[in-house]
Amino acid sequence: MTNAITIAVDAMGGDHGPPVSVAGTALSAVRHPDARFLLFGDEQLILPEIDKHADLKGKVEIVHTDVAVAMDARPSQALKQGRWKSSIWLALEAVKRGDADVVISAGNTGALMAMAKFCLKTVPGIDRPxxxxxxxxxxxxxxxxxxxxxxxxxxxxxxxxxxxxxxxxxxxxxxxxxxxxxxxxxxxxxxxxxxxxxxxxxxxxxxxxxxxxxxxxxxxxxxxxxxxxxxxxxxxxxxxxxxxxxxxxxxxxxxxxxxxxxxxxxxxxxxxxxxxxxxxxxDPRQLNGGVFLGLNGIVIKSHGGTDAVGFASAVDLGHDMARSNLCDxxxxxxxxxxxxxxxxxxxxxxxxxxxxxxxxxxxxx
Amino acid sequence: MTNAITIAVDAMGGDHGPPVSVAGTALSAVRHPDARFLLFGDEQLILPEIDKHADLKGKVEIVHTDVAVAMDARPSQALKQGRWKSSIWLALEAVKRGDADVVISAGNTGALMAMAKFCLKTVPGIDRPxxxxxxxxxxxxxxxxxxxxxxxxxxxxxxxxxxxxxxxxxxxxxxxxxxxxxxxxxxxxxxxxxxxxxxxxxxxxxxxxxxxxxxxxxxxxxxxxxxxxxxxxxxxxxxxxxxxxxxxxxxxxxxxxxxxxxxxxxxxxxxxxxxxxxxxxxDPRQLNGGVFLGLNGIVIKSHGGTDAVGFASAVDLGHDMARSNLCDxxxxxxxxxxxxxxxxxxxxxxxxxxxxxxxxxxxxx
Structure with missing residues (x-):
């Protein structure tokens, strides 16, 4: 981990996709000048959202993929369809490779957990996350x-x-x-x-x-x-x-x-x-974010139906967890x-x- | 069950004993003119409380016992000390013999359940209450x-x-x-x-x-x-x-x-x-009363720390359960x-x- 915190955002997850995830990321960016963001998903949908938020200027990078895991996908389906190429997967992989310190996703819990376990693996000594x-x-x-x-x-x-x-x-x-x-x-x-x-x-x-x-x-x-x-x-x-x-x-x-x-x-x-x-x-949006513990990487699950304020809370939480070197x-x-x-x-x-x-x-x- | 409802009250149960159980019974008596009450416990402690409540006149009978199960007794202790003679036991037995339609007790849950199972037995076909x-x-x-x-x-x-x-x-x-x-x-x-x-x-x-x-x-x-x-x-x-x-x-x-x-x-x-x-x-007192289901008799457990208003809710509930012939x-x-x-x-x-x-x-x- 460098002094800057790099946050991998699955921009496609959640009920609303990029309009909420990008706006939420922008809200959190203002609060955390030390953070930069990798946004994973469909560039065509993400770019116009980024343009709406001057606060993101110079702080974001888009990693394009046109595969997104459906909110109602079962974990096994999600793994089959989304492995190697979906926005969730690529975000997880960025953490695995050390390109990012934490993943934020509003995707469905079962799919996110299945992929997180497959990609990041559990910490030695931990049976289950x-x-x-x-x-x-x-x-x-x-x-x-x-x-x-x-x-x-x-x-x-x-x-x-x-x-x-x-x-x-x-x-x-x-x-x-x-x-x-x-x-x-x-x-x-x-x-x-x-x-x-x-x-x-x-x-x-x-x-x-x-x-x-x-x-x-x-x-x-x-x-x-x-x-x-x-x-x-x-x-x-x-x-x-x-x-x-x-x-x-x-x-x-x-x-x-x-x-x-x-x-x-x-x-x-x-x-x-x-x-x-x-x-x-x-307000449940103030404490939005389930933290997946026990994996070789920090994953924050935002509520799927939340808005930008709620998504920003999840990003804030991810930032704090990464800053504290939780995994180590x-x-x-x-x-x-x-x-x-x-x-x-x-x-x-x-x-x-x-x-x-x-x-x-x-x-x- | 006759047309009148007879309610067996363990007057000694709960953190406060007769002052609360008798006062609560009096509150419920006003609301249920068809109810009469058997109060089980120490006559010396119960009688002065009854004298304070004109509403109970002609509606109560005391069954004296000087054995009461302690609020912190373990179920096995309670069974050993309280069987055959405690206020809880005698109240349960009144239901068993058909002298009462329902038992109300603010005694401790484990002890009450252990004695209720031992005294009333489970309904055929039900493994556990x-x-x-x-x-x-x-x-x-x-x-x-x-x-x-x-x-x-x-x-x-x-x-x-x-x-x-x-x-x-x-x-x-x-x-x-x-x-x-x-x-x-x-x-x-x-x-x-x-x-x-x-x-x-x-x-x-x-x-x-x-x-x-x-x-x-x-x-x-x-x-x-x-x-x-x-x-x-x-x-x-x-x-x-x-x-x-x-x-x-x-x-x-x-x-x-x-x-x-x-x-x-x-x-x-x-x-x-x-x-x-x-x-x-x-107000948690409005819905005070856990109903023990699956026994050959209805037992209502009042919260141990409740006051007369709360105890009266438990008595009301017992009355309604008995009136509806729940056990049958x-x-x-x-x-x-x-x-x-x-x-x-x-x-x-x-x-x-x-x-x-x-x-x-x-x-x-």
Missing amino acids: AIAAIWPTVASECIVLDVGANVGADARQLVNFAEMGAAMARALFQVEKPSVALLNVGVEEIKGLDEVKKANTALASSTLPVRYYGYVEGDDVGQGVVDVVVTEGFTGNIALKTAEGTAKQIAEYFRAAVNRSLLSRIGAFLAQGAFRALRKKM SIARDVTKFQAALEDGAEETGGTDTAPTRKTVEQGTH | AIAAIWPTVASECIVLDVGANVGADARQLVNFAEMGAAMARALFQVEKPSVALLNVGVEEIKGLDEVKKANTALASSTLPVRYYGYVEGDDVGQGVVDVVVTEGFTGNIALKTAEGTAKQIAEYFRAAVNRSLLSRIGAFLAQGAFRALRKKM SIARDVTKFQAALEDGAEETGGTDTAPTRKTVEQGTH
């Missing part, structure tokens, strides 16, 4: 993973997730020893799945630079009890979407309540400064962790035996 | 189960949950054919756990009086997409608590936003009618379902084979 989300909390933010790369995880994979999440927290929140917890259904040690219990034992006895908190429950996540919350992808995805759905639902209640009377509408008008701040805080620190930490785990395994009778929940990779079928 | 929660939606409410009776569920158990949830929806929402969905991480058929897929196949081909919707995701629950959302207890518990946590978190954001300026505070004062309505809608309809529907499932199993190669996620009963260890 995970997707990490930045989750707003009462006071600030925390990291939750896995939110949907895999269904199910054994103890060893959960420990991997803890380590990768901690590395991301170190990079993003600038804390030396992030606090880490496992998501569970109760705080008593007797509760929960076998693999969660085994991961708990392994993490509790590890000597890694994390403050291991133990278990948290669903309502602790948004309270910001810890920096990193670890769970397998099925539960993590459902928790994340449930939180998003609840926020949307409450916003609807709020609108309905305020519109019930003239007095309420006047009150809401007077308090509009407060509500604007609240709306901004609850994950690789380094995982090596240490593996050693600690193997020591721990001798005492606890193994952490990766007899997983009780089968792990299914989402990205490969 | 589930806990159903009533979840507020944009337009009204839906039922989500299991929210924590078990960790993990195989396809057959998920189908059981669907049937029991549908019976509850029929009773509570007065719909003939409730819509039912399985909670999953995506709407594509390829996604999700094996057991969820198998349950999907079984439900899609069943001839039962439900409208089977297919899969929903976490954000669909609060949107009220279906009447009944089925999942296993680990994910269900985390989803429920995540939604509760998110609501609490947004309420905190809201307070902070409004208190930022005088103008906001004035606006909020003018709109206070609207906010009161909103607060009421979001579950038993009837399950018999039909079992037959349909066995037909389906021949075609699909079995719905209850090779569960990929081990089921662990929370209540028994």
